Amino acid sequence: MPSALILIADGTEEMEFTISYDTLVRAGVETTSAFVPDKSEVVSERTTSPPFAKGSRGINIMPDTYFDPADCGPEKYDLLVIPGGAKGAETMSKDHSVQKLVRDYLKHDKFVGMICAGSLAASTSKLPKQPLTSHPSVKSHLEKDFDYSEEPVVVSGHLVTSRGPGTAFPFALTLVELLCGADVRAKVRKPMVFPSGTPF
């Protein structure tokens, strides 16, 4: 059974996190969320032992585990997902352990998914120039170093990028297809009951 690690931090966009996690679980992917602390924050009881992640719109989500780089590598998971939400994506993309993981996953032909401001991690991880998309609000930080696209989902080798909450379903379904095949994608998609005419 394929497996996925989804990072979460204070300020993560909770729709992007939840749609990715839930859709992967529906596909039978063993999915784990890991809390990445904001290292720039003054250490308090909450940040040293956080009981939950504070989502960007106020939903508090309990992570499955806390981010331990030594236990999060490509030998353990087939997919690493970095969701958006400005503050959460900043915490993840500036974290050197996350940057190293992004490079390690791609080096070992495992998948990395980034959505919304999460795509900033492609830049901070110094990935080579390749097709990529992101939320329009961070386009200016990425368009010089990447072949910037405005497609809803961009697959570049094992790097999968997407734009925002409105593209989170096609992003998650693309990850399902890459890990489990087109049949599983179709099987997961049907009971979600998308409106007719939905373009994914």
Added chain:
Amino acid sequence: MPSALILIADGTEEMEFTISYDTLVRAGVETTSAFVPDKSEVVSERTTSPPFAKGSRGINIMPDTYFDPADCGPEKYDLLVIPGGAKGAETMSKDHSVQKLVRDYLKHDKFVGMICAGSLAASTSKLPKQPLTSHPSVKSHLEKDFDYSEEPVVVSGHLVTSRGPGTAFPFALTLVELLCGADVRAKVRKPMVFPSGTPF
């Protein structure tokens, strides 16, 4: 500022909950989640004082508060939302206090949103026959007592019903439009970056 109460229980579909909550917050709606305990469950420490709701696909969400019918009425909130997820929707729809709230909100011309299996609450609350939709899996429980529709979102007076995770965005945006107007709907929708051709 309009206000909304979104119920959550063990087994709530976390995408439907999160998309509704997050979208309403983006629209400036003061949004509160309240945990409805499963009264049929054997009382344990967790159920008497639950630290979080266990989502249908394993995401644990911390509610803002615990469901107290006396503090959840139409004099306090403009909108009551009942999300799906089979087990969560069963807990809510069988709860007599929830059923009374549904009737009270509609009686006072406040909005009630139900999505997926959440629409079962229309039946258990004994609402009069009117247009309604739900997840296809519970259609057979509703089609006799309602004018069953397969539209993604059905607005019947102050009752708004919808189908599943795939219709959660148009459901939430419709609630935003009803509470805040079409301009706010458009303003909230744009930065979500839906793929071109999205039919809502």
